[in-house]
Amino acid sequence: MFSFHNGTNNKIIMTDKNPRPPNSLDSNFTNQPLELPEYFKFDDDQWPDDEPEPFVFEHVVNQENQQANKFVGDFGGSGSYLEGSSSNDVSSEREKKEVTDKVAFKTQSEVEILDDGFKWRKYGKKMVKNSPNPRNYYRCSVDGCQVKKRVERDVNDPSYVITTYVGTHTHPGPFTRIFKICGVTLSMKRD
DNA sequence: CGCATTTGACCGGCGC
DNA sequence: GCGCCGGTCAAATGCG
Numbered sequence A: 001m002f003s004f005h006n007g008t009n010n011k012i013i014m015t016d017k018n019p020r021p022p023n024s025l026d027s028n029f030t031n032q033p034l035e036l037p038e039y040f041k042f043d044d045d046q047w048p049d050d051e052p053e054p055f056v057f058e059h060v061v062n063q064e065n066q067q068a069n070k071f072v073g074d075f076g077g078s079g080s081y082l083e084g085s086s087s088n089d090v091s092s093e094r095e096k097k098e099v100t101d102k103v104a105f106k107t108q109s110e111v112e113i114l115d116d117g118f119k120w121r122k123y124g125k126k127m128v129k130n131s132p133n134p135r136n137y138y139r140c141s142v143d144g145c146q147v148k149k150r151v152e153r154d155v156n157d158p159s160y161v162i163t164t165y166v167g168t169h170t171h172p173g174p175f176t177r178i179f180k181i182c183g184v185t186l187s188m189k190r191d
Numbered sequence B: 001c002g003c004a005t006t007t008g009a010c011c012g013g014c015g016c
Numbered sequence C: 001g002c003g004c005c006g007g008t009c010a011a012a013t014g015c016g
Helices: A036-046
Strands: A059-061 A070-074 A080-084 A102-108 A120-127 A134-140 A148-153 A160-166 A177-181 A184-188
Touching: none
Parallel strands: none
Antiparallel strands: A059 A184, A070 A080, A102 A160, A120 A134, A134 A148, A148 A160, A177 A184
16 A cells, blocks of 8 residues: 555555456467566565555666567456557557657546656646546656656546556656566655 | 646547 | 547646
């Protein structure tokens, strides 16, 4: 259990140890185990429950890893959630210059503005199909930093907020503790 | 005054 | 080509 800087009762809950990707996924996923729950378990051990610690995520490195990152989670067994770009070797896709880092996770939260330690500027809001809830688009406020994130409520369980980070911060973040999610290195820290 | 947010317009990819 | 859909732009507006 964790809480965000401004959070009350904001908990990341990922209980399924072996989430299964949806059938429509490409075969790469089936070979790649989901490591995220393990790392969160690590942090649970690190910090006692009665002492909720503020934290944030930060993309740190992914440059040596050529393939696009993927993240698949089945949270709580009540439906699957997929984020990530396919790394098919279609020639047209090779044209793209940047390999985007993408990580998504889901938190149980009453508020949608989760303070993760970075400064964000909202730049869009859309209603997405098959969901009554809007999707909000944010960009990192730091000049020159291209990192974006999307925030939306879970369709199946509105008590959850799905946050998706895209990109790597070009500036140092305020956090030091390092861990990995499916090849993407993140960092977090107490404040 | 200098920022952030709001919100409809705009755009590009994709499927038909 | 056309319309849908997800993502972004930008002018107006709000706020400290």
